[in-house]
Amino acid sequence: MPSEEFIVTPWEVEGHVDYGKLITLFGTQPIDDHILGRFKKLTGSIPLMLRRKIFFSQRDLNWILDCYEAGQRFVLYTGRGPSGHTHLGHLMPWVFTKYLQDSFGADLYFQLTDDEKFLQKDPLSMHMVRGFSYDNALDVIALGFDPQKTRIFLDTEYVHTLYPIALEVSKRVTFSAARAVFGFDVSTNVGMISFTSMQSAPAFLPSIEAGRNVPVLIPCAIDQDPHFRVTRDVAPKMGYYKPALIHSRFFPSLLGQDKMSASLPETSIFTTDDPDEARRKIANAFTGGRATVREQRELGGTPDVCTIYQYAFYLFEEDDRRAFELREECLTGARACGTCKKELADKVVAFLEDHQRKREQAKDRLEDFMVRDC
Ligand code: TRP
Helix, strand or coil: CCCCCEEEECCEEEECCCHHHHHHHHCCEECCHHHHHHHHHHHCCCCHHHHCCCEEEEECHHHHHHHHHCCCCCEEEEEECCCCCCEHHHHHHHHHHHHHHHHHCCCEEEEECHHHHHHHCCCCCHHHHHHHHHHHHHHHHHCCCCHHHEEEEEHHHCHHHHHHHHHHHHCCCCHHHHHHHHCCCCCCCHHHHHHHHHHHHHHHHHHHHHCCCCCEEEEEEHHHHHHHHHHHHHHHHHCCCCCEEEEECCCCCCCCCCCCCCCCHHHCCECCCCHHHHHHHHHCCCCCCCCCHHHHHHHCCCHHHCHHHHHHHHHHCCCHHHHHHHHHHHHCCCCCHHHHHHHHHHHHHHHHHHHHHHHHHHCCCHHHHECCCC
């Protein structure tokens, strides 16, 4: 694959992702200053992930804000494919979703697609994906979502509710449309071909439950957009609003590709990593530094390719002025990689210790969040 090419599908992200190009390719809209201004007006501030354009793309977000301004509540829907432990990249959209829940008083439906990961990942058994679902749910709960406003479910445990909706969707999606959207071929198992209808179902559930149309906003990484193109396509045919979307970039891998892969432990910091493990991974991470300290001082580093800098920018340096200074100090050679690594490791470890404590407490609170219908 030539270096300027990249692939983004829900099951594969490869190459150096050009996010501007993705907006054109997928036909989404950028998050512009007008939208940022609306968030500021409605919530009092603009969170880091919007300010820094980590959430950079959207569909119908202005409509959601119009509804809210007109006094119509929207519902949030997001999810996770439980293929392993949670890493920091997964937390990013959930942290943003929590801000949306708090700021707009929105209910949240959180889907754990155990069916999807069973179908997609050969070595994973049903037993394993269910185990990861409950493991991942602890991370969601640990972030502090409101139990009164949040329900978490596994597809296989909420199937009486979801399956009839999924059937309505799958009846309206042809194989040829699914193949065009997802790139299936003749070796794709038939479960995967219809799975997308299960991911559509929660987008309609709030309307079905309310007995009237309810606006839904889906925060997700941009690779999930193909699913929701299908959802948005069938929505009017089923008599519902199209769900709105807000898309994030991918969290950088510690080894320097564009997406963190949960299947390669060294590329990511997991919420279950102990502090020493996290420090070791950060110490071994790919940076934008020069070969020697002397060269670094003379020529400066390249923060824009540096995973350590990206970590600070995406999650760990809340202060915009400080984030800017870090970049400048790196560019001018005033900063060495060792300093950055040490500072980041301290922050990551502090975060992990706090999160792991909350994660332990979440074990007793699981049943405040989980819903099942079988
Ligand atoms: N398919 C997603 C994944 O593999 C999980 C998911 C289900 C999801 N529903 C969602 C993600 C809604 C974002 C929004 O991670």
